[in-house]
Amino acid sequence: MAEKSYRRAAVVAAGTALTLMSLTAAGQHSGVMETPPGSASARQATTAAVAFLSGLSESQRAAATYSFTEANRTNWSNVPMFVHTRPGLRIGDLTDHQRQAVHRLLRASMSSQGYQKVAGIIRLDSIHGAMELEALATEGPAEDARPYYQEEADSFGSGSYAVAIFGDPTSDDDWGWLIQGHHMGASFTVSDGRMGFTPLFLGATPHVLEHGIDAGWSALSHEVTRGVELMASLTPEQRSVVIVSDNVPNDVLAGVGRKGSLSQYEGLRAAEMSAAQQRLLRVLVEEYVRNSDFDAAEAQLDAIGAAGWDELRFSWRGPTDNLAEPFYYRVHGERILVELTQRPNHIHTIVRDPVNDYGESWLDLSYTEELSSADRFDAAARVYEAEGEGR
Numbered sequence: 001m002a003e004k005s006y007r008r009a010a011v012v013a014a015g016t017a018l019t020l021m022s023l024t025a026a027g028q029h030s031g032v033m034e035t036p037p038g039s040a041s042a043r044q045a046t047t048a049a050v051a052f053l054s055g056l057s058e059s060q061r062a063a064a065t066y067s068f069t070e071a072n073r074t075n076w077s078n079v080p081m082f083v084h085t086r087p088g089l090r091i092g093d094l095t096d097h098q099r100q101a102v103h104r105l106l107r108a109s110m111s112s113q114g115y116q117k118v119a120g121i122i123r124l125d126s127i128h129g130a131m132e133l134e135a136l137a138t139e140g141p142a143e144d145a146r147p148y149y150q151e152e153a154d155s156f157g158s159g160s161y162a163v164a165i166f167g168d169p170t171s172d173d174d175w176g177w178l179i180q181g182h183h184m185g186a187s188f189t190v191s192d193g194r195m196g197f198t199p200l201f202l203g204a205t206p207h208v209l210e211h212g213i214d215a216g217w218s219a220l221s222h223e224v225t226r227g228v229e230l231m232a233s234l235t236p237e238q239r240s241v242v243i244v245s246d247n248v249p250n251d252v253l254a255g256v257g258r259k260g261s262l263s264q265y266e267g268l269r270a271a272e273m274s275a276a277q278q279r280l281l282r283v284l285v286e287e288y289v290r291n292s293d294f295d296a297a298e299a300q301l302d303a304i305g306a307a308g309w310d311e312l313r314f315s316w317r318g319p320t321d322n323l324a325e326p327f328y329y330r331v332h333g334e335r336i337l338v339e340l341t342q343r344p345n346h347i348h349t350i351v352r353d354p355v356n357d358y359g360e361s362w363l364d365l366s367y368t369e370e371l372s373s374a375d376r377f378d379a380a381a382r383v384y385e386a387e388g389e390g391r
Contacts, residue, residue, distance in 0.1 A: 038193020041109075041295035045190055048108035049169040049177055052101040056089075060098075064089045068167035068175060073358055074369040076178055076185040077256045078201055078348075086180055091122075092159020102163055105177070109188050109197070114291030120219030121183050121204055126158045127214075128205055156182055174363060183348075185256060189359030194299065196362070197292035198353040201255060205346040223340055223349050226284040227329045231320060233277050234268070239320070241268045248318040248326040252339040252350045259357060259369045265332050267315025281314060285331055288338050288351040300336070300353065307334035 053061055066072040066087065077084040091099060107115050160181055167175030169190070176189045183203035189196040208218045234242060244266050254262045270278050285304065290297045304312070311333055318327030324344070331338040337352040358367050 039195055039295035039299075041195040041293035042190045042193050044108040044293070045105070045177075045188065045195060046169045046175075048101075048105040049165060049175070052098070052105050052163075053165060053169070055098050055101050060089060064163060065165045065168075068172065070365070070367045071370070072164075073166050073176055073178070073187065074259075074367055076180045076187065076201075078180070078182055078185055078203065079256075086160075086162035088162040088164030088178070088180075090159060091161045091163070092157070102179075105163075106179070109177075109195075109293060111290055111293055111297065114293075117202060117220060117291060118179070118184060118186060121202060122158045122161055122181065124204055124206075124219045125156050125160070125182050127209070128156055174359070176359070187358060189362070191359045191362040194359075194362060195293065195296040196353070196356060196359045197296050197300075198351055198357050199259070200288075200291065200352075201252075201348070201350045202291075203346075203348040207342070207345050207347050210345070220347060220349070222287050224323075224342060224347060226280075226287045227340060228323055230277065230280040230284055230314065231316060231329070233280055234273075238268055238272070238277075239316075241272075242314055242316045243320070244315045245317045246319075248328050249341055250343075252341055252348050253330075254337055254339060254352060255348070255350055257369045259352070259367070260354070262330075262332065262337060265313045267313040267330065267332075269310065270312045270314070271310035273314075278309070281312060281331070282309065285312070285336060285338065288349070289336070291351075303335040303353070303356070304333060312336070 053064065056064060072087070075087055077086075091102065094102070103119070106118060110118065158181075161184070162180055164178045165175070166177065169175045173192045174190070176187065178185070178187045180186070183205065185199065185201040186197075187199055202220060202223075204218070204220045207220065207224070209215050231239075231242070254260075270281055273281065286297075286301070289300050289304075292300070313330075313332050315330045315332070316327065317329075319325050320327070323342075326341070326343050328339070328341040330340075335353055335355055337354055338349070340347060340349045355361050358365075360367055
């Protein structure tokens, strides 16, 4: 182990000065380096993380890096900053060069579709925040607005996203990183040459921009439509099994602090679907899994296949005749959990691996997520009888 760590440290150290050729294609530098062992996804993420850290000052590195522990790695939330203090460095406090390094790390950790989604969500929070603050300035708070509406509106924006590194990517076989903000909690794990990407929380408000030069643009364009396509393909008899409730949850049920809360399967088994319907189910799952880089995505799909694609279940809550109304769907199996909940022009999603969130299976560990931040926000929402976000 010591020899392997030394060899890996030497290789990664070279990568800080001579960035991988894959990063060259995405960005700014050129060079060649020796190829370290492990998957390409793990290698390029490691090299990008080392490059990001090397561009920070000593005080910034101290603020960005944490030990590779359960308490640190599960400290994420999509609630506003005044409720949950996000560990790490805020994008708003970085230089342009350092922000470019963050985006190179994102591109190294995700596929092109995944990168465009997360970059779009970060941009969209700034757009939404500007809309909220303009409405507040011109119209004042709505009659039913929460007393902390101003603080919540101020918390939106690209600059409020934070990046944290867990462990030492220059020498550790196991390390991870996290980016989180109001509509994102993206956690990545590198373990002995493997790359993991769950849990991954992504949301968007507005889901589709309705005004201005970018009217019609959506950061998460297919998460809703893929679920709707599968639902539309089902027979009335199948729908009677898939639709488990008319009530729509206000959020995903296995979100932050609720890891492992959905242990029971519900809905229609894939084995009871036609071949065409099974194909739509797989396309839906891949819409989420293929947000990760190719090695991580293929490994996750292989794990789902080993557990049995036929054993996946699909369920739905809410109406199917008016999809502008709130609804919820879930895909659940031994190695995948996907949830989406839609409110008017606003969606939240999450994808988890019930066996290997945070790389637990690789690390031979079992994590318990911290719930206190979500509890505090839920308590505040109950006190002020708030439902949803924004005006």
